[in-house]
Amino acid sequence: MRGASGRFRQGRNKMKITSYLLAAGLALGLAAPAAGQVSSISTPPQGSVWNTMASVMAGQARESSNMRMVVQPYGGNAQMMQALNEGIAEFSLNDVNDVISAFEGSGEYSAPMPNLRAVARINPFPVGLYVKENSGMTSVSDLAGKSVPAGWDAFTIARSHITAILAAGGLTWDDVKQVPVPELIRGSDDMASGRVDSAFFAVGGPKVAEVDASVGGVRFLTVEANDETLAKIQAVRPAFYFSEVAPAPVRVGVKEPMMFVTWDNTLVAGAHVPDEQVEAFLSVIFDNAEAIGNAYPPLKALNLETAYKSYPGLEYHPGAVAFFEERGVKQSVSE
Missing domain, CATH: 3.40.190.10 (Periplasmic binding protein-like II)
Structure with missing residues (x-):
């Protein structure tokens, strides 16, 4: 029954x-x-x-x-x-x-x-977690003990993507504080307001530029791109890979050439x-x-x-x- x-x-x-x-x-x-x-x-x-x-x-x-x-x-x-x-x-x-x-x-x-x-x-399509520039954080590993957007009931795809990004920084969900957010735009708004320490978005997203202007600067967090972390992200989704992204005006938050979790x-x-x-x-x-x-x-x-x-x-x-x-x-x- x-x-x-x-x-x-x-x-x-x-x-x-x-x-x-x-x-x-x-x-x-x-x-x-x-x-x-x-x-x-x-x-x-x-x-x-x-x-x-x-x-x-x-x-x-x-x-x-x-x-x-x-x-x-x-x-x-x-x-x-x-x-x-x-x-x-x-x-x-x-x-x-x-x-x-x-x-x-x-x-x-x-x-x-x-x-x-x-x-x-x-x-x-490179994606990452980004933070306020004045947070002092530069790498995903710095999020240990910090808050990360979770739940994603209206944008469930983000769950696996953030799982992979955390893995590429040597972390799991157990290493961070999980703050429920419903979807992509709300997640960035909550980071801007201080409700959560980080936000998830694709490189080049207009919302990232909007938040950057409102909080005085943002930056994407770096990941460790090597064979070990590649195996970890591909265990989440087999079509994930790493790609290097260089700074450009449209790529707000990319401060130097950086490796990102990427998909097609x-x-x-x-x-x-x-x-x-x-x-x-x-x-x-x-x-x-x-x-x-x-x-x-x-x-x-x-x-x-x-x-x-x-x-x-x-x-x-x-x-x-x-x-x-x-x-x-x-x-x-x-x-």
Whole structure:
């Protein structure tokens, strides 16, 4: 009976989420037949890196093609992915590890989302924990006994990412004070207000620049990038790796060349999206890669030759396959 009750609650919760997504889509005119030519990109809240990237891509699509694209923010990754799976949104940007988990129904996902399809590898995505400049902390190991944002009920992807970052600093959750935060933007706001000592964000995130200006400076904490810590972060998510990031105006908080826990950021589509719609969006992205990169520097990493990368257990959308074949791009193997 307990199992049956659990399945009932899970089904009821899924219905609630689906109803919420459908209502959000209808409110924006995205799920109605009259809006059939509109493509939406599901993202986290405004101020997040994915939301900014999606806004740049959507803007370029509107400028250089007849595509009508809008950006649709959601509270977290589960809602983003379910919007694709339920046919409410057309595209999304996400960590490839999370896409695989959602597709399989593993990790934080209690049920598979079989309608998710890979479209393209967009760029490497370094993430870290950052603190106020006047905190005196410079490395993740300095967080021992300090507070770190935890919980992440509305942005569950952060749990595994922070676990990996702590591991790369020689720490576990038991070594720090856990302060519950619901999602990405709130986590940074809580650090700025002093409720928590550190915050989690991607390098180049507009929110990091906002906090930097409000508190008189921030800095990302360094990690130990070696074979031992690589094994630790890959035990959390096998597609994690380390990459070096150099200081640049857009990379607020990066004080010197630093190593970061990194993953591949991918463009994803729902299986319901027509092939020609996927091909059209990919054409916009890669035919205008220079303009997109100039609009948002992290997207300067867009590279057609490395965009068609295989990932374990994840299928590419037929429209993407056709696009890459037409451009003569061979699929590379994920390491």
